[in-house]
């Protein structure tokens with residue numbers, strides 16, 4: 001068991017990649033705080049995952065909400081060994097000039113400023129546990145994407161933040177890493193696919209962008225997350241790990 005007796009505070013854990021990460025962590029012996037803005041879905045996921053999961057309502061874009069969620073986690077488990085910043089939104093899918101100020105602000109608040117809030121709230125507990133932080137970034141933060149400028153900008157910033165946080169918190173024994181999925185079938189990806197000009201061709205397109213030939217489900221991210229949060233990765237920090245089936249690799253035909 002790679003995460004025995006560990007407590008993982010996992011945002012956006014009610015569905016999609018977060019849910020798969022929660023499942024993987026629990027399988028490896030962890031208790032997981034399902035911190036999500038959707039309380040009904042969080043309760044449903046918690047019921048599915050069993051006694052090692054605790055549902056906590058949390059809007060990662062709202063500082064006081066994050067503070068309350070971290071306090072609830074500490075009240076229940078008395079420790080936090082890992083924070084996995086996974087909650088995110090991907091809409092709208094537009095070039096920058098077509099993005100409204102409200103859309104820009106919302107993307108930055110949910111995907112990026114959220115890390116500011118979780119770090120401020122949970123760092124004292126992570127210092128005590130000499131814990132780990134994991135950020136779900138995206139391959140588009142490294143290589144870009146058409147018609148997704150604001151989203152890609154949040155993910156690029158997350159990657160820079162991961163490296164800075166790794167440096168700042170290394171003296172406390174806290175490791176900070178990021179995973180970069182390419183495509184993963186989740187409710188978010190289904191929504192993005194529906195926004196594309198030719199939704200019918202999207203499955204073929206998404207299989208094709210991955211060198212390994214298919215668009216995966218979230219279990220591939222769950223396995224990578226368990227590794228990065230575990231002692232097996234004890235000398236790995238500031239790592240931006242593509243979990244992408246080789247989608248970023250060069251010319252292909």
Ligand SMILES: NC(=O)c1ccc[n+]([C@@H]2O[C@H](COP(=O)([O-])OP(=O)(O)OC[C@H]3O[C@@H](n4cnc5c(N)ncnc54)[C@H](O)[C@@H]3O)[C@@H](O)[C@H]2O)c1
Pocket residue numbers: 011012013014015016017018035036037038041058059060061086087088089090110136137138139180181182183184185186187188189
């Ligand atoms: N699915 C993909 O193809 C893909 C690819 C690269 C990166 N990612 C990243 O993976 C992460 C998870 O994405 P997903 O595909 O599982 O999405 P999803 O929409 O399926 O799940 C996201 C979860 O986050 C929660 N959430 C949304 N806003 C929140 C907020 N303000 N506070 C707390 N919780 C909130 C939702 O309720 C939901 O449970 C995101 O950061 C996303 O950018 C996804």
